Structures are given as structure tokens and as C-alpha cells.
Amino acid sequence: MEHRQLGRTGLRVSSVGLGTMTWSRDTDDHEAKDQLRDFVEAGGTLVDTSASYADGGAEELLGSLLGDVVARDELVLCTKGGVRRTVDGGVVDASRGTLLDSLDRSLARLRTDRVDLWLVQTPDARTPLEETVSAMRLAVSSGRARYVGLSNHPGWQVARAATLLEPDPGLAAVEAEYSLLQRGVEREVLPACAGLGAGLLAWSPLGRGVLTGKYRRTIPSDSRAASAHLAGFVRPYLTADAAGVVDAVATAAAGLERQPLEVALAWVVGRPGVASALVGARTAAQLRVALGADDLELPDEIVRALDEITAPTLGYPERLDPR
Known part of the structure; x- marks a missing residue:
């Protein structure tokens, strides 16, 4: 698997990252272990998780596998903070105390003394x-963190945070949804990343699973769209x-x-500014199919066709009339 520089930092990440949003809830410890093993054997290094995934369960499960399936230093660990759990559900809280407390708890669950990349999950x-x-x-x-970044923030906040973090430690990455079904980052976030030297981590490059084609005729009973807690996501x-x-x-694939x-995955991996596309599979079998796309380089004519079909609308002020 290709390894890429994360923005202008010295950190290198695999072009496909392993997402863990379903771990310990829809993905049990056996499947998670198989996923991590297959991912590492394919040359993957970047594993993305969050304190909010399964209320910390995903981090706990990942931490239990470190040293068993793979040595800690062979992975690039990325986790996120900024969503505080309460009796009424998750609450966005990016205050200093809550963020640092969350990071300490993440490190304890991951059984490590530092993460390679730590992101603020949401504005x-x-x-x-x-x-x-x-x-x-x-x-x-x-x-406690080697590099820092933002997740799901708009372009102006990316630019402001990068300015505040200059000259050191700098803004290393921005994690955002990016797929053929969601190209909104091309309006301001991707240009901001390019200008500021941050690498983009693309989450849900398969359009929340829809671009696999599994929902073309029906909703499979074992799919996310049929799940009580993920149906609204799809x-x-x-x-x-x-x-x-x-x-x-599907036509291009045929x-x-x-x-x-x-x-769908090859299209995202090939986009300018993308350091890694994060794939979150429920099962190891699903992940293996995604990892098989590593050798696929889309012909230019297919890229152009997909670009034309899905291009986001750009206008003022992202694109000024030259007249």
C-alpha cells in the first residue's frame, strides 16, 4: 500500500486508513482482530478512532489488540475528542478541560502514552x-499527541486554527467526509488545506456504504440502513x-x-490533497474487498465522467466571474 506524507508534516500515513466507528458495537472483538491483522498485512498503518465511538468502546477494543496483533509503533494512531457523554446523550464540548480530560481517558483505553494524531471532532x-x-x-x-488537527470543521475555522497554531505545532490534518456523493469539501476546506499545508483524511469514501451498490434494489437486513442506530446515517x-x-x-466498475x-474508493484516493481515505467496515470480509482496490488506478476518461456527474456547484465567492 502507498504511504503518503500528511500535509507538510514529516508524518506518513497509508493511503487507505482503517476506521473503527462500528467496533465493539456492530463489530465484535474477533472481527476487529481479523480486520486489524488483514489491514496491517496489506501495508496499512493509519487507524482512526474516537472517544465517542461506542462511548469509548472502540478505543478500548483497539487498545486490547495492540501488542497482540501488531506492535504499537507500527501503527499511526489517530483519535478524536470534543463530544462529551451525558445522561441525555452526547454533547459537543471543545473546552480546554474537557478536551484534555478526554485525551487522557483515550490514552488509558488505548493503552499507550501518546497518539500520533489527535483531532477535535466537531465545531x-x-x-x-x-x-x-x-x-x-x-x-x-x-x-500526549505528536500532531493535531480538526474534524468536520468549515474552511474558515480550518484557516483560523492553522493561524493560531503557527509556527509550532501547526495544523497537520483535517478529517472530513468526502466521496462521490459528498464533495462539499472542494468548495473551501480542500483549498484551505492545500494553502495551509494540512493533509485531508477522507471519512466515508464509500458514501456511507451506498456506493458499494448494496442498496440499488433493496435494503439488506444486515446492512447499516437496516440498523436502528445507523439507519439515519445512511x-x-x-x-x-x-x-x-x-x-x-457500477457501470464504470463493470x-x-x-x-x-x-x-468509488480509488476515486477518493486519487483526489489531490487527500492523504488517506478511511474505510470503516463491519466485517473483515468487507474490509478485504476494499483493500483489494489498492492496485486500481482509474483511467482518465472514467475520472472525468465521474467528476462531471458529481461536481459540486461552485459560485460566489468560491469562484468569481472573471469579467
Whole structure:
């Protein structure tokens, strides 16, 4: 598997990363172990998790596998903080105290003294960005995180945080949804990353599973769309417009004698500015299919066709009329 530089940092990550959102809830310890083993054997290094995944269960499960399936130093561990659990559910909280407490608990669950990359998971409208950034800086200066970044933040916050983090430690990465069904990052986030030297980590490159083609005719009983806690996550892409994109991907895949998910993943991996595409599979068998796309380089004519079908609308102020 190809390894790429994360933005302008010295950190290198595998072009496909392993997502763990389903671990300890939909993915049990046996499947997780098989996933991690297959991922490492394929040359993967970047494993992405979060304190919020299964209320810390994903981190706990990943930590139990370190040293068993793979040595800690052979992985690039990325985790996220900023969603605080309460009796009423998750609450966005990117205050200094909550972030640093969350990081300490993440390290304990992961059974390590540091993570390679630590991200603030989502914007917090109630906490000044300056305070959030101060926690990010302290995480690096204390040795608890080697690099820091943001997740799901708009372009202006990416730019502001990067400015506040200059010159050291700098903003290493931005994690955001990016697929043929969601290209919104191309308006401002990707240009911001390119200008500021941050690498993009693309989550849900398979369009929340829809680009695999599994939902073209029905909703499988064992799929995310049939799950009580994930149906709402998939539903936005079960539309007529999305179906047209899925059909185009399936047509391209048939012509290449590959699977639709391989085409969808290869498209994201090949986009400028993308350091890694994060694949979160429920089973090891599903992950192995995705890892099989590693050798696929899409022909230019297919890339152009998919680009034209799915291109986001750009206008003022992202694109000015030259007149």
C-alpha cells in the first residue's frame, strides 16, 4: 500500500486508513482482530478512532489488540475528542478541560502514552476557537499527541486554527467526509488545506456504504440502513440523485471488471490533497474487498465522467466571474 506524507508534516500515513466507528458495537472483538491483522498485512498503518465511538468502546477494543496483533509503533494512531457523554446523550464540548480530560481517558483505553494524531471532532459554537487551540497545543507540548488537527470543521475555522497554531505545532490534518456523493469539501476546506499545508483524511469514501451498490434494489437486513442506530446515517444518500451516481459507478466498475466500491474508493484516493481515505467496515470480509482496490488506478476518461456527474456547484465567492 502507498504511504503518503500528511500535509507538510514529516508524518506518513497509508493511503487507505482503517476506521473503527462500528467496533465493539456492530463489530465484535474477533472481527476487529481479523480486520486489524488483514489491514496491517496489506501495508496499512493509519487507524482512526474516537472517544465517542461506542462511548469509548472502540478505543478500548483497539487498545486490547495492540501488542497482540501488531506492535504499537507500527501503527499511526489517530483519535478524536470534543463530544462529551451525558445522561441525555452526547454533547459537543471543545473546552480546554474537557478536551484534555478526554485525551487522557483515550490514552488509558488505548493503552499507550501518546497518539500520533489527535483531532477535535466537531465545531463547538460555545467555546472560543482560541481556547480549543490552546488545548491542542498543550497536547503536543506535553507529549500526549505528536500532531493535531480538526474534524468536520468549515474552511474558515480550518484557516483560523492553522493561524493560531503557527509556527509550532501547526495544523497537520483535517478529517472530513468526502466521496462521490459528498464533495462539499472542494468548495473551501480542500483549498484551505492545500494553502495551509494540512493533509485531508477522507471519512466515508464509500458514501456511507451506498456506493458499494448494496442498496440499488433493496435494503439488506444486515446492512447499516437496516440498523436502528445507523439507519439515519445512511438515509440521506438513499435518494434518486444518489442512485444515478451509484449507477454510474457500477457501470464504470463493470467496464473495468472491478467492484463498485473499488471504483468509488480509488476515486477518493486519487483526489489531490487527500492523504488517506478511511474505510470503516463491519466485517473483515468487507474490509478485504476494499483493500483489494489498492492496485486500481482509474483511467482518465472514467475520472472525468465521474467528476462531471458529481461536481459540486461552485459560485460566489468560491469562484468569481472573471469579467
